[in-house]
Amino acid sequence: MLTKIQALGQTLGFSQIAVAPLDLSSAEPHLQNWLSQNFHGSMDYMARHGMKRARPAELVPGTLSVLTARMNYLPRDTAEGWQEAEWLRLRNPAEAVVSVYARGRDYHKVLRNRLDTLAQQIDALLADALKPHGFEYRAFTDSAPVLEAELATRSGQGWRGKHSLVLNREAGSMFFLGEIFLNVALPASEPITAHCGECTACIDVCPTRAIIAPGLVDARRCISYLTIEHDGSIDEALRPLMGNHIYGCDDCQLICPWNKFAQASSLPDFDVRSGLVGQDMARLLAWSETEFLRYTEGSPIRRIGHVRWLRNLAVAAGNALRHVDEAAIDRAELRQALQACLSHPSEVVREHVHWALAR
Template identity: 65%
Template sequence: MQGWARELGFSQIKVAGVDLSSAERGLMQWLAQGFHGDMHYMAAHGMKRARPAELVPGTVSVITARMDYLPRSTPVDAPHGWQAIEFDRLDRPAEAIVSLYARGRDYHKVLRARLQKLSDRIAQAVGPFGHRVFTDSAPVLEAELAQRSGQGWRGKHTLVLSREAGSMFFLGEIYVDMLLPSTEPVTEHCGSCRACIDVCPTQAIVAPYRLDARRCISYLTIEHAGPIPLELRPLMGNRIYGCDDCQLICPWNKFAQTSSLPDFDPRAGLVGRQLVHLFAWDEDTFLRMTEGGPIRRIGHERWLRNIAVALGNALRATSDAGVRAALQSRTQHNSALVQEHVAWALAQDVNH
């Protein structure tokens, strides 16, 4: 199975059992504290998330899959590491930063199609079997299953970490009705390190292994539909879709692997672009430039909202006339959400 998986672009396949009852208490506490924010689907499914056999009746084992996503062109041998190149973008306030995973094709589509192909290969070998594939698309405790199956351990930022691949990978699952021998979990290797906690721009990692999504820039720019809280806007800098800081700072990501697939190569127009250029996209341009990619799902309105915040932060740093003009061009936008963030952004120009 590992050989078939590698042919399909996966780096590792493992197996977990379906008894996740020990994870239920932590999930319930996280939800009770409201750390899931607007992600109501997290609560809507109740404990199904921690009960694979309730989600897909008949499930007795879960095949977990890992797929590395660093673009093939990533300079992993750069003198100060590829992470330094990404951190340097924060020093160019007029440049837009899109999270690394979102620069190529939508990972949901890539993983789902390849997990289905892997299922088909298994069926050819063992005969028809009941299965269902998932990737970040249903009430599945992905990180918990990955950890239990030995894909890695949970880092203090709550993401799964591997000694061989850091954390720059996607996870997927195949729920199956065949009883397979579970693979062994691995030991945890974070020790006393708290780099991810300290680097978080909004201090969203409120304690080791405890993330308040309502403060997380990835959540705010992608999942959150309404106005971005005023106190968090200055902390977002020029990040317009996602945030990689807790992964970029992690020492284990010096072992991050590049993808073997062209799907995750960065698309033209999304890397190293000026905020004013992206802010000028009308809805048709936005839909065309994001077709087949993960960014499209936030829609044009949230895209403009996010960039308006970044432009406000750039204006505070540079008082650039071009940035001001770009914002002024959207003051009469038909969305009240966009208008409000544009007004806030223009008010950041302390020199005007």
Template identity: 65%
Template sequence: MPTCNQWNSHQFVSQIQTWARELGFSQTGIADIDLSSAEAGLSAWLAAGFHGSMLYMAAHGLKRARPAELVPGTVSVITVRMDYLPASTPRQPGEWQAMELGRLQRPTEGIVSVYARGRDYHKVLRARLQKLAERIGEEIGPFGHRAFTDSAPVLEAELASRSGQGWRGKHTLLLNREAGSMFFLGEIYVDIDLPPSAPVTPHCGSCQACIDICPTQAIIAPGKLDARRCISYLTIEHAGPIPLELRHLMGNRIYGCDDCQLACPWNKFAQRSSLPDFDERQGLSGQQLATLFGWSEDAFLRLTEGSPIRRIGHERWLRNIALAMGNALRGGVANPADEAALRASLQGRADHPNEVVREQVAWALDP
């Protein structure tokens, strides 16, 4: 196992942080691998069934809290975060949040979560984490490592909070005083003994704006999320029909949901990405539902190439949009031409071969 002398180990961490900044990472920290204090909470969350149909969460069990079991030989974890707001995001404090919340007042427009409007973050972070690992190897020689970004049984937010990246907000996401929560997380498990970074204290206080704004009340208590009610889970992870009692609460959100982050006061400090990868793709922001629903499978695959949206597939995409179109019709569309376009678009897929899509279309057309 490679080692760093005690007197220069902190200096080496500083060097890693410099390399990471050069690769576009906003902050880098070091976490130790003793996550035993998180095991009880993870077990209780799984036992309550809050993971819904994400069976992979339960399949790996407590391995998430035991890095050395996931990657034998691991003794430290390098954590990183990367800001992702597009460069075009308005800079006036509060302006971009108001702009995003304003989309909810345009029911015929489909809302894609901000993080998903650019390139797939898995690809961006993974490639740069690998480059960081290669740079470390050039300095110290071969070493054991494995990079992750939302792609394995890893307690990402827990590791990030323990390594000084921020604190866990009441919505369970990581919050940073200088960057809010609009960033991605990544890790490199290493067999190098590195000095851990100091954690930061929480700064949510009595605020519960994220809890109050959640459309489906998925945040059942501070720090407790029932994923089965979360719109991000329902539109991305969940493969079957959307529960009837939640449909009307989802509005025109067709991929993910940012509401808890938009309401958070700390996101007035959210930072724009230094990379062009997360700039908005044409057609994924401000687009009409009827237009998006008209995409053929070939068009969907072409227009979402390299995007995280592609992971849900064309059928789930249609299901989500049909639900949003039904909500628009139920809420009353001001322009008769827009209403006619929605109905015509839905009727065009009334006989879709997928049962879930057909049912969602029928629901949308049923007043």
């Protein structure tokens, strides 16, 4: 049965389909410890459902098994040496860098639609076997209190790297995860062993030292958290460490040796959108809220809103102005773009712009 489901998943663009066991009780102490140390920062939703995150059958009553799905997201035209190309972007102080996964269509929509389609196909496949009880399911992708990485690793999608992300020997970590909770009992897939060895590249490269121990991330220091999840003012001590990241951060993935095996997506959804790559900060700072909403329509970036967008750009611009290479940026243009934001109605934007200009 799983072989047939996997074949269906492949036609929908999924890289791998597997089945996770329901008993995640051994993951609860780590989750509780992480929450008790407030490593989740302002992400209150992480604690809101307590240990339900580790108890699929409590989260969705009637669940008998969980299908896990993996989908590659590198753009279709990704060339060999893409990691070095990304490092060059991060070394260019004038360029505003958006995380690779966010340069195309919003993955929440892509995965959710395809997970729903897969579930409907499974329903048709199992129709006779399920009579008279019927088929019930719920699909998730980064959208509910689900321990996605834990379910993925326990179902053999990969292992947890020291950066806490899931790693796969054939695909690195450049993929999205999704789940389908089913009221159908399927045998669990076999997990695989970890292959990080003594490597600490991801820990060593983190600009803000957010990976405080193998597999333990303090989100409050993570650039992805600071630019996306965190609302309000960013700690001044962390701002200089954020470089030119304006939405997310891929550093721990770019340095990972396993990502030389990362695979391009087969879907056009994750192709790079015009205006999100290779852009200088001055141009993006000049976007009005209307322009921001237009250019980010259907993108995951839209959810942070225009205020956080300008805040992030102000930090990146401040770091650029401090850059020692005078020829690398047009300082006058960047200062002018920042000064135009000094009258912004948001106190958060104004504060970060003042900080940037003072650099």
